[in-house]
Amino acid sequence: MIRLSVPFRQAVSRLSPVLMLMLSLGCILIGRADQHFDEDLRAGLNDILAPAYMVFATPIQAAEHGTGVVGHLFSLSEENAQLREQNEELLQWQEVAMALQAQNDALKASMNYVPSPMPQYSTGEVVADTGGVYDRSVLVLVPPANGNPQSLVGAVAMDGRGVAGRVVEAGARSARVLLISDLNSRIPVALGANGAPALMAGRNDPTPALIYWSPGQPPAEGAMVLTSAQGGAFPPGLPVGVVHYNAQNDPVVLPLANLDALRLLRLFSYPDNLPVLTQIPHTKPAPESRHGKRH
């Protein structure tokens, strides 16, 4: 053990708060200057912690799912009857769906419709709630990415019912999903049947606000909110939620995804070849157009 003189140790102990403060402030500054600094640190830490989270989360989930194997045995015959009934109903729906698909295919064929690109997806379990006072995000355990883990960044995260958020950081084993309720989340959406454009902004509470809707078309109560392809960040037509007017008479979105209790998320990585927005030239109109006006 190193023995230090008493005055030296006193000086160190007096200086250490100042030194540590300066180090921490330096950390903040480096984080501000270099975005990758904290992303790399976080992805590394999350990759280490994710398996540990998984180990601890499993018994919790087992407890949540009720009484376990013995409990399920008692309700087995009941469940079977219910499933049989449901199966019959679904078979009827399958017939309806197949008829509709045939009709849809025929209509698309007659209109020379270009199908939208199919996304790749991976399914992951939500193992940790990584939010803070001003953040809403969750950590998802993903299967080891083949090759480039960064390919997951920007993927759309959906639970069984609707869009829950987007992947903002991805490591080899884990991905961090920024939820739509986060203050930094801004998602272009289309409202109702005619797809009126608006922006959905997270407010750090369960219901994101709707902003920048066109003044002539106020969002209707109960209208469906879908993602919009404006800006190219999201594919069009993914279900997000329903419009609702809150007590202050501001339009908000009631998300379809159960943001408070996310268990499984599917991360859809869309190919980069989404339709590019038409470029509007900023040059002066060509002389031909003036020529045309004279006629």
Add this chain to the structure above:
Amino acid sequence: MSRLPAARRRQTIWRQLDAAARWALPGAMLAFGLFLLGLPFHIPGQALLRPAYAMGCVYFWSLFRPGSMPIPLTGLIGLLLDLMGVTPPGLWAVLLILLQSATLLARRRLAPRRFLFTWAAFTGFAAGTSLLAWGMQSGLGFSLLPLWPSGLEILISAALYPALAAVLVRVHRGAAAVELS
């Protein structure tokens, strides 16, 4: 060997291990607690529990056992809190160090007082820290963040402290107690 006074006696490896474990328990407990609070329990407002827990622990140990919570450790815990969440790295390190420094300065006046007084003082410190967190995050994000999450954070910290203190007092007297011999 027995001629030497008890304090100068050379310690066996087991005694040293025991002492090290007792010394490291508060920090390890704090880090492990932060990890556990990240598990998806689906409690509303769970995200607010982590900073409240960290502030409570740092305050308690700085007050009653500053030796077990050296300032570099507090800085590391703060960095862990930042990296587990989405706050800029170093932000909570700064805040926790400031909280600890304030507690250490007021320690001689606070430690001998009754529990209610230390609780009130903690609420005050937590309020200062939360408001500073709000200010720093607003400043770093170049946007005015809403104030109510910070208010909620202060309330949760104040409500959590008695329960936390009840546990930590037991740890302080039991497993983490400095063995005197």
